[in-house]
Amino acid sequence: MIYEVFRQEKKGAAFAHAGSVSAPNMTFAEAFAHEQYGRRQESEALWVVPREAIREVHDFPDELHRTYHRVDGYSLKEKLRLARERAGTAADR
Amino acid sequence: MNAQELLQIADDELILGWRDSEWTGIAPSLEEDVAFSSIAQNEIGHARALYELVSRELGTDADSLAFDRHPSEYMCAALVEQRRMDWAHAIARHFLYETADEIRLAALKQSDDGAVAGLAAKMDREEVYHRLHARMWNDRLQAEPRYEDALVELWPYALGVLAPNQRTALAKRVGREEVDAIERNGHSDELLELREEMTMVRRSVPGATW
Secondary structure, eight states: OEEEEEEEOSTTOOOEEEEEEEOSSHHHHHHHHHHHHHTTSOOSEEEEEEGGGOOOOOOOOOTTOOGGGSTTSSOHHHHHHHHHHHHTOOOOO | OOHHHHHHHHHHHHHHHHHHHTTTTTSSSHHHHHHHHHHHHHHHHHHHHHHHHHHHHHTSOHHIIIIISOGGGOOOOHHHHOOOOOHHHHHHHHHHHHHHHHHHHHHHHTOSSHHHHHHHHHHHHHHHHHHHHHHHHHHHHTTOHHHHHHHHHHHHHHHTTSOGGGHHHHHHHHTOOOOOOOOSOSOOHHHHHHHHHHTHHHHHSTTOOO
């Protein structure tokens, strides 16, 4: 069985994928993860998850190019500049 | 706590760490290889800390205690000396030793000597994971006749790790009848061979500063 291991570097930080361990069951997986990803004091905490428990979601079609769905698809900077000009606050600030 | 008692524990940890490290690169799986090697390294780290503590009292240093003593001066238990390149034996020894060590550390943590009690507490925090590892393997191999044979064979040796007044507790904890212990007196040829190899580099240039 493959278990995926996520590592938290310090308290409060987000967990990031660290790698995986191969183990016969969860008890072994936890012990192996503890040694592989914690023995150098590099981790605050670990998440150990059976690979089957992870659902991968992919394929995000964008056939109609609806760029406004994307953060970079709708530029506010230019619009803001024009609006400020109109309001006379474009300013030298 | 006298120096001799601490040296027994230090020698146990050093020699067992050395024996367990013989599995580096050849353990049954890569993950186990890393885990068992890491445990072996911890044991040697514990030996180092204990040697340092004793060396202050004896006016020497940790390296001299670990490597420069005459083979007959090592005080390790017969359990840790054995070279057993068989996984059932390695795990049986690991399980019996860690269980015994827990009892021994619990007593050390109560020591009147603050330095000893403090170090025992530190060691115990790492040993928690050694015990976890030993128990999960013990559970997994329990039904295997080969593993049970190894436990039976090593049991009198395991009792010899502890002082006589601690042995009943060990028997109770592992669920075995107390038998005559194999005491710490004299050493096997296997320890002499180990010591030869362990001190080879250090002896190659006597007195050098590494």
